[in-house]
Amino acid sequence: MEAPPMEERGKGMGGRGIGPRRGSIVTRAGGPRARIRAWRGKPRSRSLRSMSNRLLLVDGHAYAYRAFYAIRSLNAPDGSPTNAVFGFVKMLQKMEASLKPTHRLVLWDAGLAEERLAALPGYKADRPPTPDDLVSQFPRMEAWLDAAGWAQLQIEGTEADDWIGTYAKRSSAAGWSTVIASSDKDFLQLVDERVGILNPNDKTERIWGAADVEAKTGVQPAQVVDWLALVGDAVDAIPGVSGVGPKTAADLLKRYGSIDALLPRVPEIKADRLRTELMAATDLLRRNQGMVRLNCGLEGGPVLESLASRDPDTAKLRELYRTFGFKSLHAELGGDAGVVQGELL
Structure with missing residues (x-):
């Protein structure tokens, strides 16, 4: 049978495909x-x-x-x-x-x-x-x-x-x-x-x-690049500064404003481990900024x-829904005669 009405939010994205898809026409x-x-086709009309x-x-x-x-x-x-x-x-x-x-x-x-x-x-x-x-x-x-x-x-x-x-x-x-x-x-x-x-x-x-x-995040949108540079992104295999999590990164940016302002003042940081890690991370932070900035x-x-x-091209949609077995979507277009229901296992 066809899938019942669904909650539109999934249970996780898994790994995202990042290369040209097999069978795609380029x-x-x-x-x-x-x-x-x-x-093709005409744009939808809009009121003033x-x-x-x-x-x-x-x-x-x-x-x-x-x-x-x-x-x-x-x-x-x-x-x-x-x-x-x-x-x-x-x-x-x-x-x-x-x-x-x-x-x-x-x-x-x-x-x-x-x-x-x-x-x-x-x-x-x-x-x-x-x-x-x-x-x-x-x-x-x-x-x-x-x-x-x-x-x-x-x-x-x-x-x-x-x-x-x-x-x-x-x-x-x-x-x-x-x-x-x-x-x-x-x-x-x-x-x-x-x-x-x-x-x-x-x-x-x-x-x-x-x-x-x-x-x-704890920071403003203009600070998100620096926040991500400090924290890193495990999903994209971008390592952050060791020992710096989202809260620490946000606290640093709230205090100093940006990585550019932070780096010259790292010696002021009282926490020994954090100061040491940041002093060793200048190149990593600059690289990460370039990685995460869109x-x-x-x-x-x-x-x-x-x-x-x-x-929409209603005729094409009808044919697609017929091929896919989407009887309910086909019916929304005004008819479902001859559509074989898809099978939900």
């Missing part, structure tokens, strides 16, 4: 090898009251993993897995209904940034490979996005995080507001009066602002206006 689009979907633009940026791999682990094994009529597809669709549908963005973009990882690998060869090396049953579902998620009128971007050799940062900055420069859908703490550095975070781990489903970042100046990619929310 084409050339202006320089780097890239996959950029062309978004809603003319202010809101861009929704979705961390594609994060939500794909989330969906994969949130739902038990769900199969299409042909026996192929569809659990991640179903969860992904439901999450994005709920997100859109709640946020009502005027523009939407799903970003996919397609490798690692060369400058980060050069600085730290072990960067993200500990992450397990993407499960085969998830790999096989990525093309179906992409097909759904195309049919549903969502823009999506994947450029080989780049990380989705940097593209999300780039588009957040472009959006702000254009006077738009931006919501980033992700639980990745790296994005906390982007939060300001125009950029907020939709954290799927937060059951209130509100948009995080600067106060939420401070409640989570590259918000990437070139290329579609222009902002092309990311406008488009009317």
Whole structure:
């Protein structure tokens, strides 16, 4: 049977795929090898009251993993897995209904940034490979996005995080507001009066602002890069300063303001071990700053206006739901005749 209505927050992301997906089609689009979907169809009409633009940026791999682990094994009529597809669709549908963005973009990882690998060869090396049953579902998620009128971007050799940062900055420069859908703490550095975070781990489903970042980390968004540099990131295999945890890092930044201001004053620190560790960590901290700071100046990619929310291609959605065995989603389009129900094991 098809999956029942689900809570949209998964039980953990697991390791995120970071390379080009097997079976994906990569084409050339202006320089780097890239996959950029062309978004056909007309933009949705908007009243004058809603003319202010809101861009929704979705961390594609994060939500794909989330969906994969949130739902038990769900199969299409042909026996192929569809659990991640179903969860992904439901999450994005709920997100859109709640946020009502005027523009939407799903970003996919397609490798690692060369400058980060050069600085730290072990960067993200500990992450397990993407499960085969998830790999096989990525093309179906992409097909759904195309049919549903969502823009999506994947450029080989780049990380989705940097593209999300780039588009957040472009959006702000254009006077738009931006919501980033992700639980990745790296994005906390982007939060300001125009950029907020939709954290799927937060059951209130509100948009995080600067106060939420401070409640989570103990520092302001502008200090998040330095906070991460001090603490490190075990998920990405970035070691921090020995003995410095989130609270100590926040206390240091509250007192000194930044790493730049802290380093010359390390001899003032009374705690012997902390002083010794920080004095030995200058190079590590400088490297870590470069590792965790998002590259918000990437070139290329579609222009902002092309990311406008488009009317869905209902005929294509019907065919996809029929293939996937998503009877309830097919019925929402106005009919379910002839759809063979998927099997939930």
